[in-house]
Amino acid sequence: MVTKKDTEMMETDISLVMNIKTGNKQALGRLVERHKKLAYQIALGLVGNKDDAYDISQEAFLRVYRSAGTYDENQPFLPWFNRIITNLCRTWLKRRSLYARRMVDVDDNAYLLVDPRNPEQELIRSETVACLCRALLELPFEDREIITLQHFRGMSYDEIASILDIPRGTVMSRLYYARKKLAKLMERNNG
Amino acid sequence: MDKHLHELLAGYVDGELSDDERRAFETALVTDPELRRELEEFKKLKEVTGLMTYADLPEEVWENYWQSLYRKLERGFGWIFMSLGAIILLCFGAFSALYEIYTDPGVSLWVKAGLAALIIGAIVLLVSYVRERLFAYNRERYREVNR
Numbered sequence: 427m428v429t430k431k432d433t434e435m436m437e438t439d440i441s442l443v444m445n446i447k448t449g450n451k452q453a454l455g456r457l458v459e460r461h462k463k464l465a466y467q468i469a470l471g472l473v474g475n476k477d478d479a480y481d482i483s484q485e486a487f488l489r490v491y492r493s494a495g496t497y498d499e500n501q502p503f504l505p506w507f508n509r510i511i512t513n514l515c516r517t518w519l520k521r522r523s524l525y526a527r528r529m530v531d532v533d534d535n536a537y538l539l540v541d542p543r544n545p546e547q548e549l550i551r552s553e554t555v556a557c558l559c560r561a562l563l564e565l566p567f568e569d570r571e572i573i574t575l576q577h578f579r580g581m582s583y584d585e586i587a588s589i590l591d592i593p594r595g596t597v598m599s600r601l602y603y604a605r606k607k608l609a610k611l612m613e614r615n616n617g
Numbered sequence: 618m619d620k621h622l623h624e625l626l627a628g629y630v631d632g633e634l635s636d637d638e639r640r641a642f643e644t645a646l647v648t649d650p651e652l653r654r655e656l657e658e659f660k661k662l663k664e665v666t667g668l669m670t671y672a673d674l675p676e677e678v679w680e681n682y683w684q685s686l687y688r689k690l691e692r693g694f695g696w697i698f699m700s701l702g703a704i705i706l707l708c709f710g711a712f713s714a715l716y717e718i719y720t721d722p723g724v725s726l727w728v729k730a731g732l733a734a735l736i737i738g739a740i741v742l743l744v745s746y747v748r749e750r751l752f753a754y755n756r757e758r759y760r761e762v763n764r
Contacts, residue, residue, distance in 0.1 A: 451690070455683050462682050470671050480674060484686050491690065541670040558665060576631065577666040583633045598624035598633075605627070609658050 439503035446494040454491050462487075464579070465511055471574025472515040473522075474537045474563045482518060486511045505591040512571060519567070538562070538578075561611035569604035576601055619645075622652060630659045 437456065445453035465486050470479035489510050497506060538559050562570060575581045575589065587594045625642040628634040634642060646652055718724050718732065 451687070454690075455687075458683050458686060462679070466674070467671050476672055476674065480678070484682075484689060487686055488689060488693065537672050538669050539672050540668055554665065555669065558669065573666075577663070578669070578671055583628070583631070595624055598627045601627040601631075602623040605659050605662055606655075609662050612662070 440499050443490070443494050443497050443503060444499060446491055447497070451491075454487065457490065458487050461507065465507070467579060468508065468511050468571075468574060469515055470537055471562075471578055472512065472567070472570055473518055474559065476537055478518060479537075482511065482514045485514055489514070502588065504589045508589050512567075516567065557612055557615045560615055561608055564611050565604065565607055568600070569607055572597070572600050573604050573608060622649075626652065626655060626659065629656070630663055 439457065439460070442453045442457045442460075446457065462483060465483035466479050469482040469486070470476060473479055473482065486507065490507065493510075497503075538555060540555060562573065565573065572586065572590070575586045576583075581589070583594050583597045586597045590597070592600075622642070622645055625634060625638055625645075628638065629642050646656065715732075715736075719729060
C-alpha cells in the first residue's frame with residue numbers, strides 16, 4: 427500500500443514547481459518544507475547573518491512562486507533555486523556595502539558555532555571561531571559559496587557540481603583556490 | 618604546481634578520488650615538498666571547519682516558517698492590488714482635474730500654459746530617466762554573471 431509519506435517522496439521538486447506554476451500554494455508549502463533549511467544555510471554561509479539569511483531564504487521561495495512560470499522543467503530544480511538564493515545574497519551584500527554601518531552588526535560573528543555534538547569542541551578556542559568567521563566573510567563570493575557547500579553542508583563533489591551546474595573538475599579546482607585563500611586569510615587574521 | 622595536482626589535492630583531502638587518482642597523487646606527494654605542505658595546510662583547515670556548524674534557528678522559528686512565508690505571500694498580493702488601485706485612481710483623478718481645468722473658460726491661459734509646461738517637463742524627465750536606466754542595464758557587463 428502506498429502511504430501518504432511515499433507519495434510525498436515520489437513527488438519530485440520539478441512536479442512541485444509545475445504545480446506551483448498553476449498557483450498551487452500547497453505545492454509551495456511542500457517545497458518549502460523540503461528545502462527551507464538548505465536555503466537558510468546557503469544564505470547564512472554567504473551573508474553571515476542569521477536574521478538576514480532567514481529573510482533571504484523566505485524571499486527565495488517567494489521568487490520561486492512568482493517566477494515558476496519561467497522555470498524550464500527540463501532542467502533540475504536545485505541549480506535554479508541556488509541561483510535565486512545567490513543572486514539575492516549578492517544584492518543584499520551590495521546593499522550592505524553601501525550602508526557600511528551594517529558591517530559592525532554584533533550578530534555577524536555568531537553565525538558559526540562549535541558543533542556541540544563534537545567531542546573535541548573544547549579544543550577550539552573562541553578566537554579561532556571568530557577568526558574563521560571573519561576570514562570566510564572576507565573571501566570572494568564564489569569562494570565562500572563553494573566552501574559553504576563542501577565544508578558546512580557536507581555535500582559531495584557530484585552534488586556540488588549539480589547544484590552549481592559546473593563540471594566536477596571545476597568543483598575541485600575552485601575548492602583548491604578557495605581553500606588557499608581561506609588559509610591565507612586565517613593566517614593573516616591570526617597575526 | 619600542475620593544475621591537475623591542485624584538483625587532486627582538493628579531492629584527496631575530501632576522499633573524493635578514484636583509486637587511480639589517489640595513487641597518482643600519492644606518488645607526486647613523495648617527490649613534492651610544496652604539495653606536502655599544502656596538504657597539511659588543507660587538512661588543518663578541514664579539521665577546524667569540521668568542528669563547526671552553522672548557527673541554527675530555534676525550533677519554533679522553523680515550525681512557523683511556512684506561516685510566516687504565507688503571510689508575506691498574501692501581503693504581496695495585497696500590495697499589488699493596492700498599488701494597482703492607487704495608480705488607476707490617481708490617473709483618473711489627474712485626467713479629471715486636467716479636463717476640468719482645460720475646459721473651464723474661467724481659468725487663465727497662463728495657468729493652462731504653465732500646467733502644460735509642467736506636465737511636458739515631467740514626462741521628458743521620466744522618459745529620460747527610464748532610457749538611462751535601460752541603457753545602463755543593457756551595458757551592464759556582469760548582468761549575466763550569476764556565479
